[in-house]
Amino acid sequence: xxxxxxxxRLGWPALxxxxxxxxxxxxxxxxxxxxxxxxxxxxxxxxxxSLIFLAAxxxxxxxxxxxxxxxxxxxxxxxxxxxxxxxxxxDPWLAVIGAxxxxxxxxxxxxxxxxxxxxxxxxxxxxxxxxxVFYFFSQVTQLSGFGGVNNLDLPGLVGDTVSNPAPRYxxxxxxxxxxxxxxxxxxxTAFGLGLQGVRxxxxxxxxxxxxxIRHRTIAFGVAALIAGVAGILSVWYNRRIxxxxxxxxxxxxxxxxxxxxxxxxxxxxxxxxxxxxxxxNYSREWVPQVGNIxxxxxxxTIIGLIFLIIxxxxxxxxxxxxxxxxxxxxxxxxxxxxxxTTTTAGPEGGPAPGTxx
Amino acid sequence: MPETVDSSSGGDVxxxxxxxxxxxxxxxxxxxxxxxxxxRWSLKRVAPAVLVAAVLLFLVIKAADDxxxxxxxxxxxxxxxxxxxxxxxxxxxxxxxMRVVNMAHGSLYLLGGYFALKMQxxxxxxxxxxxxxxxxxxxxxxxLFGWLVPLLLATLIIGFLGVAMQQVFLRWxxxxxxxxxxxxxxxxxxxADQMLAAxxxxxxxxxAPTAWxxxxxxxxxxxxxxxxxxxxxxxxxxxxxVLWLVIKRTRFGKIVRAGVDDRDMVSALGxxxxxxxxxxxxxxxxxxxxxxxxxxxxxSLAPGQDTAFLxxxxxxxxxxxxxxxxxxxxxxxALGLVDSYADVYLIFGDTDLTNYxxxxxxxxxxxxxxxRPLGLFGRPA
Numbered sequence: 001x002x003x004x005x006x007x008x009r010l011g012w013p014a015l016x017x018x019x020x021x022x023x024x025x026x027x028x029x030x031x032x033x034x035x036x037x038x039x040x041x042x043x044x045x046x047x048x049x050s051l052i053f054l055a056a057x058x059x060x061x062x063x064x065x066x067x068x069x070x071x072x073x074x075x076x077x078x079x080x081x082x083x084x085x086x087x088x089x090x091d092p093w094l095a096v097i098g099a100x101x102x103x104x105x106x107x108x109x110x111x112x113x114x115x116x117x118x119x120x121x122x123x124x125x126x127x128x129x130x131x132x133v134f135y136f137f138s139q140v141t142q143l144s145g146f147g148g149v150n151n152l153d154l155p156g157l158v159g160d161t162v163s164n165p166a167p168r169y170x171x172x173x174x175x176x177x178x179x180x181x182x183x184x185x186x187x188x189t190a191f192g193l194g195l196q197g198v199r200x201x202x203x204x205x206x207x208x209x210x211x212x213i214r215h216r217t218i219a220f221g222v223a224a225l226i227a228g229v230a231g232i233l234s235v236w237y238n239r240r241i242x243x244x245x246x247x248x249x250x251x252x253x254x255x256x257x258x259x260x261x262x263x264x265x266x267x268x269x270x271x272x273x274x275x276x277x278x279x280x281n282y283s284r285e286w287v288p289q290v291g292n293i294x295x296x297x298x299x300x301t302i303i304g305l306i307f308l309i310i311x312x313x314x315x316x317x318x319x320x321x322x323x324x325x326x327x328x329x330x331x332x333x334x335x336x337x338x339x340x341t342t343t344t345a346g347p348e349g350g351p352a353p354g355t356x357x
Numbered sequence: 358m359p360e361t362v363d364s365s366s367g368g369d370v371x372x373x374x375x376x377x378x379x380x381x382x383x384x385x386x387x388x389x390x391x392x393x394x395x396x397r398w399s400l401k402r403v404a405p406a407v408l409v410a411a412v413l414l415f416l417v418i419k420a421a422d423d424x425x426x427x428x429x430x431x432x433x434x435x436x437x438x439x440x441x442x443x444x445x446x447x448x449x450x451x452x453x454x455m456r457v458v459n460m461a462h463g464s465l466y467l468l469g470g471y472f473a474l475k476m477q478x479x480x481x482x483x484x485x486x487x488x489x490x491x492x493x494x495x496x497x498x499x500x501l502f503g504w505l506v507p508l509l510l511a512t513l514i515i516g517f518l519g520v521a522m523q524q525v526f527l528r529w530x531x532x533x534x535x536x537x538x539x540x541x542x543x544x545x546x547x548x549a550d551q552m553l554a555a556x557x558x559x560x561x562x563x564x565a566p567t568a569w570x571x572x573x574x575x576x577x578x579x580x581x582x583x584x585x586x587x588x589x590x591x592x593x594x595x596x597x598x599v600l601w602l603v604i605k606r607t608r609f610g611k612i613v614r615a616g617v618d619d620r621d622m623v624s625a626l627g628x629x630x631x632x633x634x635x636x637x638x639x640x641x642x643x644x645x646x647x648x649x650x651x652x653x654x655x656x657s658l659a660p661g662q663d664t665a666f667l668x669x670x671x672x673x674x675x676x677x678x679x680x681x682x683x684x685x686x687x688x689x690x691a692l693g694l695v696d697s698y699a700d701v702y703l704i705f706g707d708t709d710l711t712n713y714x715x716x717x718x719x720x721x722x723x724x725x726x727x728x729r730p731l732g733l734f735g736r737p738a
Contacts, residue, residue: 120456121679124458124671127668132715136713136716140712298550303546305547307542
């Protein structure tokens, strides 16, 4: 499947306004909203961004991202002072570096194997990787403790998150912005352009002398690093990690976030994550109880239905819906009649007619 | 080898331009492969052979050590493999013909088991008194029909459910493999949650007929569960045989085989492909439901089993090669035996590594993919 990556870019002024609004959020919203909605959405967005980066620029829909962020989270949890896990007690910042190095190495290993397959095979192999990581940590209780690893030591910069969650929120925001800008910048470099060439025309790229598998593997390594960052942020958010938090359900949640937001644009990651966090929290209040089938306890049914509807109606996700609506409005303003040639998020997975970013 | 296989992705071969479809060009490359394989990749041929020989030697030593334990572990592996095969053969059939990765296959498996359990409980349970069991298994007695009727009905219902799923959600977007996978993932999320709501989180099992013996004694004083050793193994062999006959000997099988090779040509020849697709989905889903009833009697039914069997099916077909029945059999055997040996034999002196047995499964997967990226029997689509 060659995703049609949108040609539009979020302009710098728009990005600056959004970051400013989010940066000032601690002044306006409650601590609860700041932690449970915004902070969570930001780190979920980073995880989804690693998936979208691979899908949009590499044409690889990877389900291994949760497995990889689990590796990072578990590595961090075992390296710092915590209840359960290994007895190591590193400085938290050193542990962050260690965890990211481990995750990137594991990701490059996964990538080396998975990069040789593509399309739906890639999806299945990476899904198998992710579930195997989950089973690994379930089995090896030396690393995952019996009830997970709890009370992780956080860097001093984060401070006490209960009395003042703002520092953690601002750090998460800064990291998310850095990830967004970094990945977007990477897509413009020679490597990023080569990756998009590999996505669209692997045979031609090979004929031009590009090492297709190496390109894919390195892209997978980059995505693993980003997934690792998300893993660190997630354990800072939860202050604990257990095998149950990196299982298939979580794997699918990240996929759902990416698809709801839109698989073909990086911004979609955070839009999807925000939507997910809001639904997660507030659906319990307005969803009616219908027998045993629907109700506040049936969150997965609701999110599954939303996911299903999005996939059926608009594979471009919320971003795709927005772009379609906007293009249609623009077409009408120009006098209608003329078919819009700028439609970007094509609903079909058909051949991408050379949409290079 | 990797270069030749991967050069299969010129996306301009077929109008649909899907990554999977584009692999048609790989056929020509693979035809040239054996000529080169002898010279350039000899190490890649030798290394796996040496590894397999080493593993076999290790197992022979273990077998000589304690033959009785070895027989039981092997039987365990074989019966697991039988169950994996039943479930994965449905998965691979659907994929081979339609290029649909049915991520809800595990959900169909679990749903089949729960349906059979429900039928058994409501229709065949004879009250034997207080029914005070906590584990969900009752002490009720069941006749042969108390197991067979739920088995057949649940299997059929799951078959029809599979067809409904295909007709409603998958028929109109044929060829968009990623979108179809996402749709089935969404369905599996919903189904898993609904099953949790309807049947609860406690592990339950389906009762085998009371008249059946609990175990059989094999030569060498090896005692093994009757249901596991006879029924599951027998059912898997029977299903394998029937599937093989259907695919090799019947008109339907011919169409399926032709469809696996070239769907467009088959439909161009005037065959009602939609009907064949529905039939394949019916059989594939039935196999998942059937496996669910077998698994529910042999192991148990619990939330999470759907994931476990989806993963098992994935690994089996990734190892064996997508769309190949023989590959599913080999893959299931490899996975079942490796699982069961790794759970027991990973003890070296004082160091107990059985905790890490999942890594052996992982190594199996990686090892096969490193040598054959499309699986042992996989061919470029």
